[in-house]
Amino acid sequence: MTLLAVERMKLLTTRSPWWCAIVCIALTGAFTALMVGNAPDAFPATVAMTQYSYTMGLAVIMVLGALAVTTEYRFNTIRTTFQAAPNRTAVLLAKATVVAILALIIGEITAFASWGVSLLLAPDADLALDSAADVINVVGVGAVYALSAVMAVAVGLLVRHSAGAISLLLIYVFAAEGLVMVIPEIGDDIYEWLPFNVAHKFLTGDGESSGGDVGFVAQTLSTSPLSPGWALVYFAAVAAVLLFAAIVVTNKRDA
16 A cells, blocks of 8 residues: 555656646547537437547657656656565556556547537537447447556556657557558458557447448458457456566566
């Protein structure tokens, strides 16, 4: 409990988490407003459309997670932390937990803010959360943000440098997974199991929250063969393995 309190104070007494939260909510909300506000009559706004821009906020959350670790290496406060609490594993688990909880809160605020903006811009659209798929599509954003933040913490521990960790994370999320599909013959098969494609399956399922306009959203649906529930388990397992690897490496090298 003490470690959690310390890590909470260390994180929330810096400016970066607050700026990341503001940027995440504002950026995602702005893109959602553009999409919903300009939705054509042929394809009216749906619950899925209100969360289409969640990846914009996801990028900010991963920056937050990476900075939570790399800033300590930059100012060499990580050495002081490990001297005060020699159990590095406990320290890093506490740090990952605090960052994940903050990301979860930001994710839920972002998701419901985007949904609320959509209700204002398209009051006649069917945006009620009256099915499990609809609820998951909105509420699930927080879970995806939390696990993504854990991955970002792990990458930050492995790379140690802010610019390097952030660049690696953003390139992977926005480019690397998509590029895998162009690999001849096996690209599509590999892509099915890549973590953020699987996370998208958790949120969108087979398009149930798209209001039935599957043809319109088919290109944005995940190709993962997993069910939404197992997709979340898979994504969480990837985050756990990555964090475990980062903790092992951190325990073996100098601070």
